[in-house]
Amino acid sequence: MKNVIxxxxxxxxxxxxxxxxxxxxxxxxLLKTDWSFKGYLGKFDRGSxxxxxxxxxxxxxxxxxxxxxxxRNLSEKGGPEFTEEQAKAIASNFEVTDGPNSDxxxxxxxxxxxxxxxxxxxxxxxxxxxxxxxxxxxxxxxVKARSGGADYIYSVLLGYEDPPEGMxxxxxxxxxxxxxxxxxKMPKQLYEDLVTYNDGTPATPEQMAKDVVTFMAWSAEPHLxxxxxxxxxxxxxxxxxxILVYFSMKKIWSRVESEV
Amino acid sequence: xxxxNYVPSSKIGKWFNDRLPLLTLADHLKEYPTPKxxxxxxxxxxxxxxxxxxxxxxxxVLGMHYIAxxxxxxxSVEHIMRDVNYGWLIRYVHANGAxxxxxxxxxxxxxxxxxxxxxxxxxxxxxxxxIIYLLMMMTAFMGYVLPWGQMSFWGATVITNLFSAVxxxxxxxxNWLWGxxxxxxxxxxxxxxxxxxxxxxxxxxxxxxxxxLHVPGNNNPIGIDLKKPSKDTVxxxxxxxxxxxxxxxLFLIVFAFFVFYSPNVLGHSDNYIEANPLVTPAHxxxxxxxxxxxxxxxxxxxxxxxxxxxxxxxxxxxxxxxxDTSKIRSAIFRPIYKQLYWILVLDVLILGYMGAMPAEGTYxxxxxxxxxxxxxxxxxxxxxxxxxxxxxxxPLSITEPVLGGSPNxxxxxxxxxxx
Numbered sequence: 256m257k258n259v260i261x262x263x264x265x266x267x268x269x270x271x272x273x274x275x276x277x278x279x280x281x282x283x284x285l286l287k288t289d290w291s292f293k294g295y296l297g298k299f300d301r302g303s304x305x306x307x308x309x310x311x312x313x314x315x316x317x318x319x320x321x322x323x324x325x326x327r328n329l330s331e332k333g334g335p336e337f338t339e340e341q342a343k344a345i346a347s348n349f350e351v352t353d354g355p356n357s358d359x360x361x362x363x364x365x366x367x368x369x370x371x372x373x374x375x376x377x378x379x380x381x382x383x384x385x386x387x388x389x390x391x392x393x394x395x396x397x398v399k400a401r402s403g404g405a406d407y408i409y410s411v412l413l414g415y416e417d418p419p420e421g422m423x424x425x426x427x428x429x430x431x432x433x434x435x436x437x438x439x440k441m442p443k444q445l446y447e448d449l450v451t452y453n454d455g456t457p458a459t460p461e462q463m464a465k466d467v468v469t470f471m472a473w474s475a476e477p478h479l480x481x482x483x484x485x486x487x488x489x490x491x492x493x494x495x496x497x498i499l500v501y502f503s504m505k506k507i508w509s510r511v512e513s514e515v
Numbered sequence: 516x517x518x519x520n521y522v523p524s525s526k527i528g529k530w531f532n533d534r535l536p537l538l539t540l541a542d543h544l545k546e547y548p549t550p551k552x553x554x555x556x557x558x559x560x561x562x563x564x565x566x567x568x569x570x571x572x573x574x575x576v577l578g579m580h581y582i583a584x585x586x587x588x589x590x591s592v593e594h595i596m597r598d599v600n601y602g603w604l605i606r607y608v609h610a611n612g613a614x615x616x617x618x619x620x621x622x623x624x625x626x627x628x629x630x631x632x633x634x635x636x637x638x639x640x641x642x643x644x645x646i647i648y649l650l651m652m653m654t655a656f657m658g659y660v661l662p663w664g665q666m667s668f669w670g671a672t673v674i675t676n677l678f679s680a681v682x683x684x685x686x687x688x689x690n691w692l693w694g695x696x697x698x699x700x701x702x703x704x705x706x707x708x709x710x711x712x713x714x715x716x717x718x719x720x721x722x723x724x725x726x727x728l729h730v731p732g733n734n735n736p737i738g739i740d741l742k743k744p745s746k747d748t749v750x751x752x753x754x755x756x757x758x759x760x761x762x763x764x765l766f767l768i769v770f771a772f773f774v775f776y777s778p779n780v781l782g783h784s785d786n787y788i789e790a791n792p793l794v795t796p797a798h799x800x801x802x803x804x805x806x807x808x809x810x811x812x813x814x815x816x817x818x819x820x821x822x823x824x825x826x827x828x829x830x831x832x833x834x835x836x837x838x839d840t841s842k843i844r845s846a847i848f849r850p851i852y853k854q855l856y857w858i859l860v861l862d863v864l865i866l867g868y869m870g871a872m873p874a875e876g877t878y879x880x881x882x883x884x885x886x887x888x889x890x891x892x893x894x895x896x897x898x899x900x901x902x903x904x905x906x907x908x909x910p911l912s913i914t915e916p917v918l919g920g921s922p923n924x925x926x927x928x929x930x931x932x933x934x
Contacts (some may be wrong), residue, residue, distance in 0.1 A: 295776065323593045392788075396593065399779060400787035435797075475787075478596075478603045485604070486775020493771060497764040504757045511551060511749055515758065 285403050285433060286410040288465055292472060295487055298480050299473050304335035306452055307470025310463050313450050315394065318386060318441075320374040323395035324474055327368040333480040334473055342368055349373040387427040389440035398468070398475040405472045407433065412464040415443040543729070548748035549755045550735035552913045556626040557733070558762030559619050565763055566616040567721060571714050573609040581661065583707035585700040588663035589789040607778040613655050614781045615770050617804035620648060629856055631844030632734040638836040640727040645833045647720045652805065654713040657706040659802055664786030669799045671698045671706070677812070680819040697792065738844030739909060747913040798873065806870030807863050811889070813874040814882040824886065831893050838893055840901030848907040852900060855892065862888050 291300040308329065311321070326346035329337045337345065347365040351373060354361035366373060375391075376382035383390050392400075401407045410433035418430035424438065431439040445460040452458055473479065508515045521542040523529045532538040580599050582591040595602035624644070627633055633641035656674060660667045675692050679685040694701030732743055741747045749755070773781065781803060785796045801809050811828050815821035831838070846853040862885050869882035 323590075323597060328597075396787045400784055402784045404784075476603075482603065482607075482775055482778075486771065489771050489775060490768065493764060493768050497761065497768065500757065500761045500764055504761050507753050507757050511754070 283433065285406040286413060287406060288409060288461070290405055290469070290472070292469070292479055294483075296483055298483070299333070299469060301336055302454060302456070303466045303469040304473055305337065306454070306456060306462075307466035307468070307473075308335055308337075309452065310450055310467040311394070311470055314444055314463075315467065316372075317375055318382070318391040319394045320376070320391075321372045321395045321474055322374060322393050324372045325368070326366060326370055326372070328477060330368070331477070334477060335470070339368075346370060387440060391441070394471055394474065396475045398472045400475075405468050408471065409464050409468045411439070412445055412468070413460060545750065545752040546744075547729060547751040548732065548744035549751050550733055550741055550747060550913060551749045551754070552735050552737065552747075553733060553755070553758075554736055555758075555762055556622065556629075558759050559623040559626065561759035562619045562763050562766050563616070563623060564721065566612060566619055567714065567718060570609060570612050570616060571718070573605050573612065574711070574714065576605050577609055578711060581707075583661070583704050585663060585703055585790070588661060588703060592662045604774070607774045611770065611773045611778060611781060613658065614802070614804065615766070615773070616651065617655070619766070620651065621804070624648065625860060628859070629846045630734055630736060631738050631839070631841075631846070633836045634839065634844050635836065636731045637728075637734060640724060641836060642833055643720055643724045643727060645829075647717055647724060649829060650713050650717050650720070654710060654717070655802065655804065657710040657713075659786075660703065660706045661710060662786060663703060663790045665788045665790055665794070665796050666783045666786040666799070668698060668790035668792065669796055670801055671702065673799055674801075675702070677818075677822045677825075680822045682819070734844060735913065736845060737847060737910060737913065739911070739913075741913065745912075800871055803867065803871070806868075807866035808870075810866040810870035810882045811886045813870075814879065814886045824890075828886075828889060831890070835893065835897075839897045841897075841904060841906070842901075843906045843909065848909050849904055850907065851904050855896060855900070859889075859892050862892070 291297060291303070311319075326342055329335050329345060330339045330342035346368055349366040349370075350363045351366045351370050352361055352363050356362055376385065379390055398404050398408060403410070411431055414431045414433035416430055416432050418424055422430065424430060427440060429439050429442055430437060445463045447460065448458050449463065450458050456462060476482075504515055521532075521539045523532050523538050528538055577595065580591065580595045580602065582588060592606070595606050597603075599605075627641065627644075656670070660671045675689055675698065678688045678692060681688055690696060692702070693699065694705060732741070735741070744750075783800060800806075808825050808828060812821045812825040815824045841849060841852065843849055846856055865881065865885045866889065869878055869885065872878040874882065
């Protein structure tokens with residue numbers, strides 16, 4: 256048993272080492288909030304996801320695409336879980352180009368559940384020219400594409416401050432405490448009561464940031480709830496099986512050796 | 516090898532076995548006499564076989580949904596993560612499986628270093644193992660390119676550019692590797708093709724590795740030759756099978772933890788940004804398992820010599836059986852080697868850490884010292900130490916080892932007698 260503990264401990268140490276070696280680098284303390292989706296059985300807060308979608312669509316969507324999401328995802332399990340009718344109604348608010356029809360013409364129609372989220376710009380160049388040369392990144396996997404993840408994006412959304420003395424910022428560049436290099440081309444977006452939540456939650460900047468980042472975390476990892484649920488069961492299964500195999504091993508080896 | 520006089524009990528079994536002796540092979544694998552004192556560090560061979568099979572199966576399924584094209588690769592990975600049934604699970608098992616594979620292979624290699632498993636008569640097992648390790652690194656590197664994220668693209672650019680250091684032909688070689696004048700679609704498609712091919716070569720070599728192992732049989736913690744079968748050995752089944760299974764399950768718990776609870780912690784966040792040839796990431800870092808070699812590469816100021824040093828650090832291992840002149844296998848009986856072994860482990864860990872840091876200032880200095888020590892260990896210390904070191908007495912058998920106190924003189928071989 257001593258050997259087993261030694262072995263397990265070594266693997267654990269190795270894992271810790273390689274986890275640290277990889278994420279090593281300069282660190283600033285990010286703002287923290289209590290994400291409901293962290294932890295072994297973490298789930299998304301449905302209300303927060305639905306509010307987050309509202310913030311995205313009313314505030315972010317005019318510049319940021321979410322090209323990997325479809326309207327059907329909004330009613331799927333583990334997501335915001337709008338009803339199918341609600342998701343259809345949401346989709347029908349958007350116009351998509353379809354075609355060609357039998358006359359060889361392209362036409363527009365209201366979006367359906369199977370359509371991807373409509374993009375704010377036709378292409379990267381248009382997005383850049385409309386935003387002072389900066390490309391507003393697609394938000395579908397942004398939480399996974401930034402070190403610090405949800406905490407980092409939450410911090411950037413709330414990290415707008417006056418620049419320190421002596422720092423000269425160009426036109427259209429803003430100071431942000433948490434942004435890489437402290438300069439960001441996106442102006443501060445979240446102001447008190449910018450949106451009106453249907454469920455009556457007060458729309459403070461912190462609340463809106465939390466909701467929209469929760470929505471982005473779901474969009475980056477739409478099967479997170481299933482992963483946590485399956486993972487929990489898999490670990491329990493493995494642990495029980497390991498214990499059973501351990502005693503089988505002791506029994507078998509007792510024929511030749513007292514210690515395994 | 517165990518005796519090959521196996522006769523199947525059934526008539527049809529005998530008929531078949533006379534024509535293709537698969538049942539004899541199965542019987543050999545079952546009865547294979549294994550030293551009974553193997554500790555848990557010996558279970559990683561089985562774990563590695565499991566890792567290889569897992570990577571091949573998950574990889575084949577991923578290959579059904581992945582599109583090897585610069586314009587669609589990133590999207591197809593997202594498609595796997597979102598729309599393919601349990602695609603997220605298959606991809607996370609494959610991605611983290613690579614890391615777990617390397618974790619296991621490093622433990623396996625360092626076990627061999629500690630117990631002298633590479634020494635005569637097991638040199639060929641060791642050399643095949645090193646070729647497998649080289650192929651694993653190539654496979655993993657090309658696999659990391661396939662999602663076509665920023666680290667994929669820039670990692671591929673940095674590594675393929677190494678070959679441009681070759682005098683005269685450098686540029687020709689890199690262009691040939693790329694299939695063009697930069698890392699682009701032709702590079703991606705050929706990497707996909709090779710990434711699919713190499714694991715099967717590895718599988719073939721693994722079979723040779725095990726075959727070569729079954730000729731002299733396993734080494735063991737006290738590193739002595741055994742009479743087989745004898746009181747010192749147990750049949751592979753059920754004794755070793757159940758022990759390997761137990762160790763594999765412990766390993767799977769760690770594996771599952773990564774897959775289900777931190778599937779992205781071993782990757783780099785920049786790889787969730789689609790490849791963009793116009794934007795260079797702030798730090799280009801390879802996967803963790805290549806970091807020690809990356810540190811060696813960067814610690815040499817000259818590009819060509821850096822590349823030479825990096826390849827030398829791997830090839831040096833292939834000739835290790837002849838660099839280590841000591842006749843005693845196990846570090847248990849080599850008090851000085853034992854300490855130097857742990858210094859080497861530390862040295863490689865330091866190199867790995869430095870590989871993740873920017874190559875400047877103190878980091879670079881430490882990386883250089885560690886690189887120098889790595890080569891000194893293999894090229895200077897090991898050849899000399901084998902001749903000078905005063906080793907401890909080695910027992911004659913496992914069942915009657917030297918346990919403290921004064922050893923029974925008849926049970927002890929002196930080093931002089933061994934050599």
